[in-house]
Amino acid sequence: MINFLLMVNKQGQTRLSRYFQTVNVSRRAALEADVVRGCLSRKKDECSFVEYKDFKLVYRQYAALYIVVGITDSENELSIYELVHNFVEVLDKYFSRVVSLNYSTLNIMFNLDRVHIILDEMIQNGHVVETNRTRILAPLGALDKMADG
Template sequence: MIKLFLMPLLMVNKQGQTQLPKYCEHVDINKHTLLETEVIKTCLSRSSERDFKLLYRQYAALFIVVGVNDTENEMAVYEFIHNFVEVLDAYFSQVSELDMFNLDKVHIILDKMLLNGCIVETNRTRILAPLLILDKTSES
């Protein structure tokens, strides 16, 4: 089990605009913007003067950033990021910044995959099942 630290997930476009912040630990609302700005600057400049590591992958114009402590398995976190993108791709057909208008559904996916900063589900079928049921009921 992987325990993600401070800010488990942040999606950012190339212009540095936050598309999706997901916090598992409490962070004061006033500090959100400051923390996200620092994280974006750190990723874009690739400097590391933090007490946590920033792991990120770029998919087209979208950066997915995960903050972890020094004891985490980096490869497992990179696999989590890739699995998250595959789940988004399966649901939205093609992951891009333009698909992020359905942030409520992205949060449902993240909530199904993460619980208190721990990865609890990686099976795409089980992750998407609640959304598919929700879509069917909304069509009826």
């Protein structure tokens, strides 16, 4: 099961956080700081799976962004690793269609509602429910049509 997903930049600033398990707001800041510090300090040749307290971390780096997913011990790390890549591909497909540039940190920050819709289409209650890019982007296509029309 997926506990949370974080998107952070190289400076360790959180750009997106989504929790699928209840975590106190007071504990979130400390958890995010600790998780980000642990992932950013790792070298490129080290494994992208990290044991952390009572769960595992799976992370991938894309240019200046790190996507970190906290999962339970029973979850398959490789499937989550590929899920992160699929998520980035969906973001790239959507934002390159909407904006003439490929997606960037700014696109994500200024379109958090769209990113959350994409994430909601892919993951619900901590479980992966959809990986097909066309189906994931269908609700956003309908929203964009309504906005244009």
